[in-house]
Amino acid sequence: MKDITQHTIKVAEAVRKWLQPDNSELKKAIEQTVDERLFSFEDIKFQIRALKENIDSGQIEEWAERAGLGKNKHSVGEKVLCLHAGNLPLVGFQDALGTILSGADYFGKLSRKDPYLLITFLEMLKASGIETEIKYSTDLKDFKNLNADKLLFAGSSESVPAVKNELKRLGSISPETELVIRTAKFSMAYITNEEPEVITDLVEAIFRYGGQGCRSVAAVVSPIRFNNLKCHFQDYIESFWLKNPQHKKPPEALAYQFAYNKAIDRPQAWLDDFLIQESEEFPELDFTLHWIQGDEEKLKELKEKFGSAIQTIYTAGEKIDGIETEFLSQAQRPPLWWEPDGVGLFE
C-alpha cells in the first residue's frame, strides 16, 4: 500500500457512498433482514442513522487521526480475522471498518443471524479499489489454514475456549496470533433526576435492540426508588415501544423470574416483554433491568462486584470520582472510536 492517508480517504468515500439513501443494495439487504425477521426495521434504521451521523461528521478521518494511523503506524500486510456476533444489526461494523482502515487484510466470519447488511458494506469497499483484501463468509471453515495475525471477537468464559480450539483445529489461528477477546456483558447507568430528557435517554439506553448488546443498560443505580418512578417511567417506555416495537420476545424464563420475585416479595414491574426488578444481583437474564436504589458509593460497590462484565457506566453528565463514565445519550450512538472492553482496535 502506497499511502495510508489516501487509503483512509478512499475508505471514507466508500462508506459515505454505502450510506447514501439511493443505495439499492443496502435497501435490499434491509428488506431481506426484515422479511426474515432477523431484526426490526426500526432497529436497523436507528443503527444506520447513528452510523451516518458519525460518518457525516468526519469520524472516520478523526478515528484514523486519533489512532495515529500513517506511514509509521498501520497494519498493512497483517491478516485480521473478525468473528462477528449477531445480536444487534451491524454489530460487526466497527471491527470490520477499523480493520480495513488500519490497512490490514480483513477476514470476516459473518453471523448467520445478521448475514446481509454487512455484506453490502464490504462489497462497496471492495468495489472502491482499496488495496486491502476483504473476504467474508458465514462458515468458519472458509478460514481454514488462514493463520491470522490477529483475532477479534466477543465471548464469555465458557465460549472462548471452544472457539479458540475450533480455530486452532482449522488452522485459522496459531499460538502466535494476537487475540483480542471482549468479555463485557452489559452497561450500567447512574441516574439522579427525572428530567424528561434523562428519562428518554435512559429508556433508549435500556430498550433499544430489546436490551441486547453490551452497551445496553441492564442495571440502574439511582437515589430514586423505582416504585416512586414506576408509572411515570412506564409512560416513557410505552411511548418508546409505540415507535420501536420490541422485535424479540423474551423466553419463558422471564415469567419464571417474575413468579420468583412475587414469591419473595421483591418489587418489580412486568411489562409483558420486559421485566424491571429491584435487585442488586448480576443481571443474568436478557429482557431484564435491575433497578438499585443507592448513591455513588453503591455504584462503586456494584462496579467492583460485577467487575469486567460491565462495559460502560453512563450518567447524564455528572462526574463521579474514581469512575470513568460516558454520556447516557451516547449509549446506543457510540463514536466510531469507542473502545469495547477499554481496548482500542489499533493498540
Add this chain to the structure above:
Amino acid sequence: MRVSMNAHLVFDRSVSFKEKALQIFEFQKEHNSVYGKFCKALGVSKVKEVHEIPLLPIQAFKDSELRISNIQHPTSTLFFESSGTTGMNRSRHYIADPELYKTSILKGMQQFYDLDDFVVLAYTPGYNSNPHSSLVWMLNVLIEQDKTGLSRFLELGKSLGSEILDDISSKGKRVMLFGAAFGLLDLIDLRKVELPKNSVIMETGGMKTHRREMSKAQLHHTLAEGFNLPKGNVHSEYGMTELLSQAYSFGSEWFHPVPWMKISIRNPENPMVEMPYREEGLIGVIDLANLHSCSFILTGDKGIQNEKGQFQVLGRWNPQNLRGCNFLIDQD
C-alpha cells in the same frame, strides 16, 4: 391453625414417589407462603404429573425464610447455613424436624452401603465449630451411629496416623473417609497415606478453591493415587445446605439419587420444561425430605441425566454466558 404432615410418608415404600410428591406439593403450596406465591404467580394450582410441579429457584433459601408456617410439631431451632465470606448473603435452611434429616441421612447411606461395615473418618472442620453446616451435622450423625466408637472427626492439618487405621482393621471394619475435595488433597499433601484396599473415599465437592481447579476425573485420579486405592473406591456425594437428601456416585461421574429424591434436567430458557436425556440444562431436584421447607428446587448447577435417572454435575451454570455480545460457534 397448626398444620402437620406425617414425616414417615417421605420414606414409605408402599406409596409411590408420584403420590408422595403430589401430596407434598399440595401441602407446601398451601402452607409455605413463598412457594404458594410462586405457584400462584406461575398460574399452577393443580398438577397431575410430577414434572408439572414448579421448581423454586434455590436462591429462595437466601432471599426468604422458606418454611412451613404454623407447623404443629416439632419446633426445632436448628438451621443450616451455606458457607461464605463475611457480608455474603448465605442460604439458610430451617430444620423443623432434625429426626427427619437424621433418618434421611441414615436411610440414604443404607441404600448404597452397609453402615455396619464402616468406620467414618471425617477430614472436615468439627461439629462444635460448625453447628450450622449441614454436611458436618450429617457426618456427626454417621459418626454417632457407629457403635465401635472409632468413627471421628480428624484433626485438620494433621496427617492420618497408622494407629487408627490398624484399629479399624483389627475390628474387621472398612474406612469411609469423608472430606471436601481440597481437604482431601491437603491430607495427601501432608503425607502419603496408604489406606486399606477396601476403603472408600467420599469426596463431598468443593472442587474450586483459590489455589486449585481441576476436573472431577483428575481429582479422583489424584485421590486414588494419593491414598493408594483403586479409582473405583473414590466415591462422591452430591448434597447441599438446601437439600436434606444426598446422591452418591461410585467411581464414575454418574450420581445415584436416593429413592425419595428425583432429579430432572430443566431447560434454562423455560424451567417448566425437562430437557431430553443426556442434554445439558439446570439440575432440578425433588427432595421429599425437605418436607418442612420446600421439596421442589431448581439448583444453579449444570448437569445431564441418563435414562436410569442418574445424573452428572457439570459445574455451575454460568449466568455470564447469557448476556451481551457472545460469539457462539453453533449459533453465529
